Amino acid sequence: MSTATKSPEEHARLLELHNSFKPVWLTETIQLGPWLSSDRDVVAKYMNDPRVYESLFGPPIPYTLKDADDWLALRVDRMTKEGTPLDFAFRDMTRGGRAFGCVGASDHSDENLGEDDTGYWLAPEYHGQGLMAKALKMMLYRVSVVECGKRKFNSFVFEGNWASRRTLEKVGFVVQKDMTRSIVKYGKTIPQWVLRLYLTEEDVERWGRETLEATPLPSFSPVRPLCVE
Template identity: 90%
Template sequence: MSTATTRSPEEHARLLCLHNSFKPIWLTETIQLGPWLPSDRDVIAEYMNDPRVYEYLFGPPIPYTLKDADDWLAMRVDRITEKGTPLDFAFRDMARGGRAFGCVGASDHSDENLAEDDTGYWLAPEYHGQGLMAKALKMMLYRVSVTECGKRKFNSFAFEGNWASRRTLEKVGFVVQEDMTRSIVKYGKTIPQWVLRLYLTEEDVKRWEKETLEATPLPSLVQ
């Protein structure tokens, strides 16, 4: 995924405007996917200090402070496509006033770069088991990575034993690479990971177009 770069104040202001004005996408009749905003700092810190969330993430600092949240949010502006589409999206429950409760990240990597993780995601525990992440991940990969960036090949990792994450990726179409091994060191402990890959044909892309349509929101939630 993109790395933060040094930008002029004018360029940063332009990207910030594009980022914050991105039109949210309705994932379900009550849940949106949209850009992360500075006002989300408290909810990010809340979930990043929940072991049910950070246990399977690659390395948020613990304890996670509001400054950590502010720094992470500031870097989201650098993760944006040339067309102004964010690469990191917040899940928002519009039935709860737009409260953020998870994150899904798309990728703008070249197909030649299959060494990094092309996906990133977490979800608040109270929203687990609803099929939201697989649906969101597929939608974001199609609408951003495939359509805007022309990607057809994807690489991803999941901690061995994290069957929920593995099943999510497999629902999208990722396949475990049994002949590949990888591990990371987290909090001083070596953790093995599954390597999963996804290769899309043009037929797959056409099928995904039909499978990633935006939902119709409840009339009461449309402003």
């Protein structure tokens, strides 16, 4: 159900839950936290960058500020039953908490392997730093595995997008060579790789040891960025 169909009271309740999520330190200078309505300019900027949108499944082009507002409003709906967001913004605290990318977790059931359990993009200037694989593993563990009890994950990547494929493989996803899939994007049919991840209980224990929150630099306050509606 979209935000537009919710009562003002229900939207206000969900918004409070969404914005009260305590950000996680991915590195000593980078946080993962909820998207804010004040991020609209950043979202619009990167969704109009071909280095970003060409790897995504179909944001409108050109991407307007209204598109950004609509997308950000729908992030409030994408939360677990406990009120944890499923979409997280990367924030560079050396730049005042400016958002520069997105990573999405999943609360799908293990039986629903027809859906994409991951979603992510990163500003080009932050590529090649290993941030996405680390963030994806951390949020899948903290949200999907621990909070939602997931053990099976599905993901789709455009064939030829080796950077995204390698990111998923670093997390543990494996290409399903006997499975094929395609999507029509901007009138063109594009084949996709299908990747899957199955976690054992031993994997879950290992992930718990490997996905510890980073310690921020002493110069950064532990207080999360100001939430603006």
